[in-house]
Amino acid sequence: MAEEVAARRRRQPKPTGQPRRIPQQKRGRERFEKILSVALALIEKNGSDALKMSEIVEQAELSFGALYQYFPDKSSIIRTLAERFNEQGRACVEAELAGVTDAAALRLALCNIADQYYTFFRHEPAMRDIWVATQADRLLQQIDAEDMEFHAQALLSVLVRLEPERSKGELLAIARLTMQLLAAAVRYAISLDDVEGRSAIALYQRMLPADITRLG
Structure with missing residues (x-):
């Protein structure tokens, strides 16, 4: 498990502060908005410093791949x-x-x-x-x-x-x-x-x- 987490971290892109892309299709747009909605709720509850990509994945019911498809890091979400x-x-x-x-x-x-x-x-x-x-x-x-x-x-x-x-x-x-x-x-x-x-x-x-x- 630890090796899997470490490997996933190595695959993550360097922080840019920018979303990877803004989807145009309805399904992608809905997923994009759901990520933002979940992140906003987590920030309101725990603060932006405590925001974790793993929590967004869990609560938005997405894979890490789906999340990183739109947002490479939490700075891009914020x-x-x-x-x-x-x-x-x-x-x-x-x-x-x-x-x-x-x-x-x-x-x-x-x-x-x-x-x-x-x-x-x-x-x-x-x-x-x-x-x-x-x-x-x-x-x-x-x-x-x-x-x-x-x-x-x-x-x-x-x-x-x-x-x-x-x-x-x-x-x-x-x-x-x-x-x-x-x-x-x-x-x-x-x-x-x-x-x-x-x-x-x-x-x-x-x-x-x-x-x-x-x-x-």
């Missing part, structure tokens, strides 16, 4: 889940920033984004765990960096519209730091109990300047 969660966050940011026409509306939009992100993470413990995991795993840090740059670019488009005479480089620096601080505030808030967490978000919102476009 990455896929993180990217799906990020899609929801991006939709939130885009929706809030879409109607911004002045500095006051921008400040309100950022407050709303902080509120929605906090509520989302508070009610999705698995996502909260995955968000932390993307900070600790070098293979997953790229996901967070790409997501933060998306948010920064979305905010930049608003800043350019509100302050067309300003240097784009200067506005980009403001956009990047603003979104980083927002994410940091939410990360801190979800580390607290709910009452303290909501107070922390409220404090962050009060600290936002009345006119972010005038920074720099």
Whole structure:
């Protein structure tokens, strides 16, 4: 048995953080989604650090070969889940920033984004765990960096519209730091109990300047 396990480990591909392939056929897609569903439930129960491919195989009722056909390692599973969660966050940011026409509306939009992100993470413990995991795993840090740059670019488009005479480089620096601080505030808030967490978000919102476009 020990030799079989060792042999299986040797056959496993090196960690890439990427799914091997996304199936197009219905049967393969159903199997792909089942793997993600089982992994999400295990992360919610035990945390991402404790996620094991052997448990996914057992609970999804698959062979190791079937699992590795789609996901070569657990980082690729966590990455896929993180990217799906990020899609929801991006939709939130885009929706809030879409109607911004002045500095006051921008400040309100950022407050709303902080509120929605906090509520989302508070009610999705698995996502909260995955968000932390993307900070600790070098293979997953790229996901967070790409997501933060998306948010920064979305905010930049608003800043350019509100302050067309300003240097784009200067506005980009403001956009990047603003979104980083927002994410940091939410990360801190979800580390607290709910009452303290909501107070922390409220404090962050009060600290936002009345006119972010005038920074720099």
